[in-house]
Amino acid sequence: MRVVDVRDSASFDEFYASTARQAVAYVYAVTGDLAEAEDAVAEAYARAWQRWARIGAYEDPAGWVRRVAYRVAVSSWRRTRNRVLAHRRSGPVSPVPELNPDTVAVVEALRQIPAVQRRAIMLHYVFGLSVQEIADETDSSVSAVKQRLSRGRQALAPLLGEETVEEVDLHA
Amino acid sequence: MFDKIFSDHMTALADEVSSAAWLAPAAKVRARGDRRRIQLTGAVAVGAGVLTATTGVVMASGGPTIGTGGPRAIPDTLVMPHEGDPRWDRDDNPRIASVFNPCGGEDPTLAGRTDARTVSGVVPQGDQDPVPLVVTTQLFLFRTNEAAEAAITELSRRSEADCGWFGGWAPTMGLGQFVVLARTMYPHEDHRPRMAVAVRKGNAIYVSHIESNSGSVLDPLFEYEAAKEMNRRLCEALGLCEPLTCYFRSPMPGPTASLTANPTQAPLDHWRPYPCDQNPSDVASPDLASPGPTPESPGESRPPIQNPRIAPVITEVTRQSEGVVLLRWTSVHPDAAYFIVRVGGDPNLPIASVYNASFVVLTNLPPLDGSYCFQVIADVGRERGVSQTRCL
Numbered sequence: 001m002r003v004v005d006v007r008d009s010a011s012f013d014e015f016y017a018s019t020a021r022q023a024v025a026y027v028y029a030v031t032g033d034l035a036e037a038e039d040a041v042a043e044a045y046a047r048a049w050q051r052w053a054r055i056g057a058y059e060d061p062a063g064w065v066r067r068v069a070y071r072v073a074v075s076s077w078r079r080t081r082n083r084v085l086a087h088r089r090s091g092p093v094s095p096v097p098e099l100n101p102d103t104v105a106v107v108e109a110l111r112q113i114p115a116v117q118r119r120a121i122m123l124h125y126v127f128g129l130s131v132q133e134i135a136d137e138t139d140s141s142v143s144a145v146k147q148r149l150s151r152g153r154q155a156l157a158p159l160l161g162e163e164t165v166e167e168v169d170l171h172a
Numbered sequence: 173m174f175d176k177i178f179s180d181h182m183t184a185l186a187d188e189v190s191s192a193a194w195l196a197p198a199a200k201v202r203a204r205g206d207r208r209r210i211q212l213t214g215a216v217a218v219g220a221g222v223l224t225a226t227t228g229v230v231m232a233s234g235g236p237t238i239g240t241g242g243p244r245a246i247p248d249t250l251v252m253p254h255e256g257d258p259r260w261d262r263d264d265n266p267r268i269a270s271v272f273n274p275c276g277g278e279d280p281t282l283a284g285r286t287d288a289r290t291v292s293g294v295v296p297q298g299d300q301d302p303v304p305l306v307v308t309t310q311l312f313l314f315r316t317n318e319a320a321e322a323a324i325t326e327l328s329r330r331s332e333a334d335c336g337w338f339g340g341w342a343p344t345m346g347l348g349q350f351v352v353l354a355r356t357m358y359p360h361e362d363h364r365p366r367m368a369v370a371v372r373k374g375n376a377i378y379v380s381h382i383e384s385n386s387g388s389v390l391d392p393l394f395e396y397e398a399a400k401e402m403n404r405r406l407c408e409a410l411g412l413c414e415p416l417t418c419y420f421r422s423p424m425p426g427p428t429a430s431l432t433a434n435p436t437q438a439p440l441d442h443w444r445p446y447p448c449d450q451n452p453s454d455v456a457s458p459d460l461a462s463p464g465p466t467p468e469s470p471g472e473s474r475p476p477i478q479n480p481r482i483a484p485v486i487t488e489v490t491r492q493s494e495g496v497v498l499l500r501w502t503s504v505h506p507d508a509a510y511f512i513v514r515v516g517g518d519p520n521l522p523i524a525s526v527y528n529a530s531f532v533v534l535t536n537l538p539p540l541d542g543s544y545c546f547q548v549i550a551d552v553g554r555e556r557g558v559s560q561t562r563c564l
Binding site: 007008009012013016017020021022024025026028029034037038041042043045046047048049050052053054056057100102103106107110121122125126153156160 | 182201202
């Protein structure tokens with residue numbers, strides 16, 4: 001008997017090319033480690049390929065990859081988190097030499113707020129997800145997401161040189 | 173106002189990091205997934221029946237070698253995967269039955285066996301809503317390499333015997349050359365899906381068997397890393413050292429050539445090793461990526477002759493599980509090549525080809541709102557017969 005795999009590599013490659021970089025940016029913003037983000041995203045896409053016949057048919061396969069990449073990154077990130085924190089206490093971490101000063105400032109600001117807030121902020125402002133969608137993706141309640149976004153914005157405002165934060169409708 | 177500023181900050185960050193990020197080529201990412209994919213794909217069972225009969229020839233034709241005098245007893249220095257983990261049990265009964273025994277009956281791993289160790293436990297599967305799986309790993313030692321080879325060959329034969337399992341030899345998995353991979357067909361009599369991999373290294377056979385009590389679909393990746401780790405431990409503790417070489421099937425002779433060749437020997441020269449960290453298509457001829465010779469292959473200057481008398485009859489199209497379809501047809505000639513066409517595909521090109529077979533399991537078919545429809549084309553020499561379309 002022969003067993004034959006009929007996955008469509010062309011559609012996967014197109015999906016990978018069009019979505020992977022933004023996924024790296026997302027994981028990087030959450031973890032603060034570009035190499036870790038790159039590897040986690042590669043791992044997530046490798047897993048997506050293994051199940052591509054099913055995942056490729058999802059309404060939002062990029063969301064699936066984003067969730068898996070986040071879990072992969074966080075699972076390894078937690079193992080090294082103490083080491084990173086200890087290193088950070090000894091001086092500022094140079095994020096990525098190639099980034100311009102404004103971006104470095106944003107990264108440094110993001111690092112000063114909790115990871116759950118970073119995640120919510122990235123999903124909302126970069127991927128344009130609604131509060132409800134963020135709640136679905138992060139397995140959280142709508143109220144929790146609203147709170148994270150609000151607190152994250154409040155915390156980031158002074159770090160980004162803004163004095164006050166206007167409350168906005170987050171269109172849940 | 174601040175919302176706009178904030179959005180600009182985050183978008184700029186994403187754009188810049190996106191530009192700075194290094195991405196592996198898509199082919200490498202797919203290869204990364206494929207290397208750890210324990211599932212019945214591609215060459216897993218290509219020509220499996222042929223290999224079953226002549227594995228010794230494969231070994232002699234360039235496969236990795238391990239000395240013929242192997243250990244007779246499992247030393248305490250060998251620690252099985254999961255051994256010692258909380259709530260995992262270990263059994264050192266040297267005559268214990270193999271948990272992987274398709275078709276039941278006499279245990280093929282008992283003949284010539286000198287020692288055994290069994291470790292079993294329950295672990296969760298899945299990132300979300302994990303389900304419990306019963307995992308059993310076994311190590312068997314045999315008096316000789318030949319006894320181990322006979323045992324794993326029989327396991328492969330039974331995996332192909334259409335007794336509720338499907339699978340066979342799986343040299344492309346990256347676990348070595350003598351690897352058998354099988355899983356139970358769906359629906360299962362007791363609604364407990366099972367999957368097993370057996371790996372032979374010298375006079376040892378390592379078995380990893382997974383069973384779901386919940387009826388859930390088994391993750392083909394499950395326990396793959398443990399199997400790889402076991403390869404290292406067998407080397408360290410038992411001296412059974414063999415690199416985790418992958419194998420691919422180099423281009424087969426076309427249907428015309430197979431008419432004059434002995435079909436029980438021809439494919440044995442077509443398994444080639446390649447480094448597991450590479451994609452076989454990167455180290456082999458471009459033909460490797462193709463499903464096999466097609467009726468439109470270059471060099472076929474004359475059109476094939478349509479012959480309704482060799483048209484196969486599709487006898488069964490069964491959905492095994494999501495994206496997995498079993499297709500059976502009548503054999504029309506002992507040397508026929510069969511091309512499976514998904515009618516309504518884009519375009520209607522063959523999605524698989526097999527030789528001397530009368531059924532195939534297609535995996536990873538894309539989900540459809542409607543039906544799967546197939547045709548089987550038999551190719552014998554320069555004659556071709558096309559089946560009626562049959563839908564699921």
